[in-house]
Amino acid sequence: MKLASYRDGSRDGQLIVVSRDLRTAHFATEIAPTLQRALDDWNFIAPQLQDLYDALNAGRATRPFEFSAGQCAAPLPRAFQWADGSAYVNHVELVRKARNAEMPETFWTDPLMYQGGSDDFLGPTDDIVCGAEAFGIDFEGEVAVITGDVAMGATPAEAADAIRLVMLANDVSLRNLIPNELAKGFGFFQSKPATAFSPVAITPDELGAAWRDGMVHLPLTVTWNGKVVGRPHAGTDMVFSFPRLISHICKTRNCRAGSIVGSGTISNKDASVGYACIAEKRCLEVIADGSATTEFMKFGDTIRIEMFDEAGASLFGAIDQIVAAPEQQQ
Incomplete structure (x- = not known):
């Protein structure tokens, strides 16, 4: 899966899942607010992020949006x-x-x-x-x-x-x-x-x-x-x-x-x-x-x-x- 952090005015940004072709994305904040939070409990959180990633790539995600690298902080x-x-x-x-x-x-x-x-x-x-x-x-x-x-x-x-x-x-x-x-x-x-x-x-x-x-x-x-x-x-x-x-x-x-x-x-x-x-x-x-x-x-x-x-x-x-x-x- 592909992950990024969108700028939102906070120090750590909001975690998003990005499609394989880098065209669309979906906020993952209901699963984990930040990438560091996901890393801290990876075995529990990663499968949920993977499910969202699979849904995004299959066109089944509920609220996808166009991905922009310009909105990204470092991961x-x-x-x-x-x-x-x-x-x-x-x-x-x-x-x-x-x-x-x-x-x-x-x-x-x-x-x-x-x-x-x-x-x-x-x-x-x-x-x-x-x-x-x-x-x-x-x-x-x-x-x-x-x-x-x-x-x-x-x-x-x-x-x-x-x-x-x-x-x-x-x-x-x-x-x-x-x-x-x-x-x-x-x-x-x-x-x-x-x-x-x-x-x-x-x-x-x-x-x-x-x-x-x-x-x-x-x-x-x-x-x-x-x-x-x-x-x-x-x-x-x-x-x-x-x-x-x-x-x-x-x-x-x-x-x-x-x-x-x-x-x-x-x-x-x-x-x-x-x-x-x-x-x-x-x-x-x-x-x-x-x-x-x-x-x-x-x-x-x-x-x-x-x-x-x-x-x-x-x-x-x-x-x-x-x-x-x-x-x-x-």
Whole structure:
């Protein structure tokens, strides 16, 4: 099934069920007022949402309405946890190679992960508001999952059973702020502003055969200023599956329902598929020519991130944003 959160003036929005073709929707508030409420009691509430979803797709829903991605907040407008991994080690390897730094062998066996801000997510069409172009504004196309409760010490197999929903993310980075932050030895903070998510989050079964081994085996289409700059494949070169990432989180703590876990920037060894973040393109330029020529995003730039099934249908709807200065935001 496909779920979204419609804006209603509250912090968490109203839960809606969205049709498979993303054309119609139905309020689910009589079942659960918010997505977090559904996640908190998933085994009881999910079957009821599934019944409504089936009715909506069959034309039997009582009060359907036209779905609009522009009315959507992030599926979880705020979450108890946002933990972003770096499952595509090729991306890390390129970044380090561009600055002539050796990559530890452990990066291939032990996931990298940081904990981002989860109190204020962006909806799929919200502006990327940034104080200055000089910060080095970059998009990052990712896949993310939302979990149920996962106990401390959970194995990857146990973690796999707790994956409730899948969605897309634009994990915006301010590249020129990163070096000074990392030099402090405490990780990202100011360099990682609010993350945007796709209009809908979907249950893994909606992906059919494309969901296997805890990964999404489909390309991600990234369009910058109207030009497709990448179609990297999310299942290719993903070193750490989502169950593995969740198990990593749970080594020393519980992971509670409503936690969001990101894949990190989708990156393939085959550079011909393009890129899902500007930094990777710049790294390839440095490696090949000694300097980067592709600039970061400017005010007025647009970014669109979308994933299609094998029949060409949009699965999650599109993240479709514009970069704006604070005084320009719409």
